[in-house]
Amino acid sequence: MKILVCIKQVPDMESRFKPGAGGTWYDESDLAWRMNEYDEYAVEQAVQLREQLGESAELTVLSIGPDRVGEAIKKALAMGCDRGVHVQDDAPATRDPWQIAGIIAAYAKDQGYDLIFTGMQSQDRGSAQVGVTVAEDLGYACATTLVGFAFADGTVTAKRELEGGIKGVVKLATPALVTCQLGLNVPRYPTLPNIMKAKKKEIQAIPVAELLKEEPLAATVSFHPPARKGGGIVLEGEVGALADQLVGILKEKTAILR
C-alpha cells in the first residue's frame, strides 16, 4: 500500500507579519518556520497507518518550496515517513491553490497512491482548497475535516467535524484523500534516535517546472493588516500596575466587581 502525506512549511503564527516587496504576501525575512499545524496531524495519522500496515506499506512525504522546507520534510521523516519528495520552488507564495494542487496531482498521478493525507488548510493562506482539488484532479474519493480515522479492508471510516460538535461518519473506498482537522490525534515529537535515522532517508528533489502545468485562476492583489476597529484599550507595563489598572476598569465598567 502506498501512502502520501502533503505538508506545508509556514511561519510561526506568533510572528509579526508585514507586507513584502510587491505588497501581495508577507516579507519572509526574520521569520521562524515550522510545519503547518494541520499537517502535523496529517503526518501523525499517516505514520499511525504505516505502523498498522507494517512493511507492506510505504509512506512518502511531499512539500513544495525553497530549500528551507527541507527542515519540515526532515521532521516528517523523523516522525516516521519513509521517504521525502521536495518539489523545489523558490516562489511558492505566488502560486494559487489551483496551481499548488496541480503540482501535487501531477506528481501523484502515476505513483498509484492508495491514500493521500493533507491538513484541512494552511495556517497562513487558509484556503482549505488544495487537498480537495488534488482529489478532484486525481478522481479520488475525498472527505474533509477529519477528527476520526480508521482503516480496514481497503475502506476508510472517517469522522468529519461539523458545527456544534456533531460528527458526520463517512466511508470511503481507496484510492482516497482525506484532510485532517486539529485534534485528530496527538502528533508525536520526533525522538533523537529517529532524528538520526531520518538523516539517512532519501529525499528526492524535483524542480517545480517539471510539475507546474496550470496557470493561476485567482490573484492576490493586496496583503495588509486588518483595519483596526478601535474602541479597545491597550494596557502595557509592569504586571502589578497592570493588575491594579484592570481591577479599576472592571469596577467601573462591569457589575462583577464592586
Next chain:
Amino acid sequence: MKTLLIGEYREGKLLDSTYELLGFAGQLGAETAMLLVGSDSQLPACGGTLYLADASQCGEYNPDLHKQLILDAVQKENPDYVVFLHSSYGWDLAPRVAAKLRVAQVSEVIGLAEGGFEVGCCNAKMRRTVKPATPKAVITIQAGAFAPQQPGGNPSVQKVTASVMSNVTFTGYEPAEAKDVDLTRAEVIVTAGRGVGKKENVPVIAALAKALGGELGASRPVVDAGWVEHSHQVGTTGQTVSPKLYIACGVSGAIQHLAGMKKSDFIVAINKDKDAPIGEVADVLVVADVLQFVPALTAKL
C-alpha cells in the same frame, strides 16, 4: 450580476446560516437563485428560483451527487458566482465544484474590497484582497461575516435530482459530547488558551475564574492537547457564550473562537502578542505574560 447560492440543511432542518448567503448577495447587489438539498416542508423565506433536491433521496452529505446538482444548476442559471458558506458543508463541496468548472475559488470571504474580495490570512492576523482571474468564480463566505437577510416571500421551486455513482458513503451523525458544564449560564468565564503553555498551568487560570465566581473556559488547542475537557470549549465546535465578563488568557483569537464569545458584554484579553486577533474584539487588551499577570490579578481580588 447573478449568484447561485447553495443553501444549508442538516438533520432535517434548513439552517439559518442560509440567510447569510442572501446577505452577501444583497451587498453585491446581485440577482439570486438558490440550490438546496433539503425538503419542501422547510423552504427558505425568499423569492427567486429555488432548485430543490430532496435530502431523503439525495442525502444530506453526498458530495459527488451534490456537486452534480450544482453543476446542473450552473448550466441553467449561468451565474457569475456560486456562493457557499465556509462551513463543514461548504468548504468540502466548493473546491469540487470549482475544479470541475475550472474557475477560481475565493475562500472564507469576510467583505467586499476594491478590486476583489477581502479574506483573512495568517491565523486571522492579516488580510488579503483576492481577485478571481476567471469570468465565473466560486466563493465561500465566512460564517457571521455577512448579516443575514430574510426577505420573505416564497421561492419558485423547481424540483431537481441527479443520479451519480458516489465513492463516499455517509453512514450517520454522531451527537456532540454531553456538556457537564453549561457555560451559557455563566456570568463570568475565564478562558485558558494555548498561551498558558502546559496543562500544569491551567489551575492558575481556574483560580482566577474561581475568584471571580465564574467558570473555566478553554480554547480549542487547549482541549485538543487534553489540558481541559471538551465540555469547557468555547467556539464554533464548543459552546457559544455571552457572559457579563469574558477574560481570554493566552487565547490568540481564531475566528472559530471569536464566533463563540464575541457577544460577551465585556471582554478582557491577556496576551503577550499585541497583534493577536483577540484584540479586535477585546474591550481591554492587557499586553503581558499570562502566567505572570493572572496570579497578580487574582491576588488583587
